[in-house]
Amino acid sequence: MPWWSGWTERGAAGRSSRRRMLKEVAAGIGDLLFPSQCVGCGDMGRIRPGAFWCGPCWDELPWIQPPWCPICGVPYLSAPKDREDAWCGDCIGGNHVFDAARSAVFYEGKVRQGILQLKFGGKLSWVPALSELLFEAIARDPWNDRVDLVIAVPLHRRRLRHRGFNQSSLLARALARRLPKPCRLDALERNRWTEPQTRLQRADRLENVKGAFTVKHPGEVEGRTVLLVDDVFTTGTTLNECARTLKKAGASAVIALTVARSIPKHRFHKKSASSVYPEGSVCAE
Numbered sequence: 269m270p271w272w273s274g275w276t277e278r279g280a281a282g283r284s285s286r287r288r289m290l291k292e293v294a295a296g297i298g299d300l301l302f303p304s305q306c307v308g309c310g311d312m313g314r315i316r317p318g319a320f321w322c323g324p325c326w327d328e329l330p331w332i333q334p335p336w337c338p339i340c341g342v343p344y345l346s347a348p349k350d351r352e353d354a355w356c357g358d359c360i361g362g363n364h365v366f367d368a369a370r371s372a373v374f375y376e377g378k379v380r381q382g383i384l385q386l387k388f389g390g391k392l393s394w395v396p397a398l399s400e401l402l403f404e405a406i407a408r409d410p411w412n413d414r415v416d417l418v419i420a421v422p423l424h425r426r427r428l429r430h431r432g433f434n435q436s437s438l439l440a441r442a443l444a445r446r447l448p449k450p451c452r453l454d455a456l457e458r459n460r461w462t463e464p465q466t467r468l469q470r471a472d473r474l475e476n477v478k479g480a481f482t483v484k485h486p487g488e489v490e491g492r493t494v495l496l497v498d499d500v501f502t503t504g505t506t507l508n509e510c511a512r513t514l515k516k517a518g519a520s521a522v523i524a525l526t527v528a529r530s531i532p533k534h535r536f537h538k539k540s541a542s543s544v545y546p547e548g549s550v551c552a553e
């Protein structure tokens with residue numbers, strides 16, 4: 269078959285191969301004009317075309333790794349081999365409404381900087397690099413096969429107007445495209461103005477977001493497994509409230525996925541953790 273056949277074929281197959289070829293040509297020109305630069309170290313030499321992190325920076329990211337709680341995904345300091353699937357104290361206590369939560373990395377270093385620059389500095393160029401981390405955290409997780417729909421934690425329209433974009437929506441859309449899974453960014457709405465959660469204590473956070481969300485079109489989530497995307501998991505209060513709202517509207521399962529997880533250093537203290545959590549589930553949160 270001659271090399272130009274992709275350009276001359278009619279029909280869907282011809283159009284898709286033509287589109288692919290055009291995309292590759294455009295990417296090639298783009299790489300020549302704007303060579304890829306690692307978001308971690310700025311290096312242009314060691315990064316493969318189309319990637320956002322170079323190998324060494326990717327390997328050095330503070331990945332959250334098992335053993336972890338199978339529900340909330342919080343990593344264990346140590347867990348006996350035969351108890352790696354043990355639930356943490358929080359999950360045993362039934363504190364989470366979502367069916368599972370996963371985060372790619374700890375909220376620190378370059379990723380923390382990237383999230384802050386995206387959120388408060390409007391550096392949208394961080395979206396592909398951060399969504400690559402979301403993809404890494406969910407693509408091989410058994411939950412991924414069950415996901416029907418990707419949605420994002422919504423912003424109140426006043427905050428959306430002020431910021432101009434919802435970083436979680438941008439991340440969710442980029443991830444959905446890559447998985448690929450359907451994405452409905454208007455499925456969930458934040459209809460009540462809330463104080464930023466970072467300023468509040470845990471108990472106040474619960475009160476702050478209670479009843480803040482609504483599902484616009486329940487038919488879209490009914491009977492579906494929803495992947496709910498946000499940037500950072502701190503106490504999980506907002507994600508929990510979203511999950512509660514989605515389940516009330518009929519969602520069969522909700523999996524919370526964040527780029528990063530903020531776990532205060534003191535919670536890693538082995539002695540205090542083991543005194544709080546049951547035997548075999550020494551937990552970092």
Ligand SMILES: [Zn+2]
Nearest residue numbers: 306309322325
């Ligand atoms: Zn690098």
Ligand SMILES: [Zn+2]
Nearest residue numbers: 337340356359
């Ligand atoms: Zn847990």
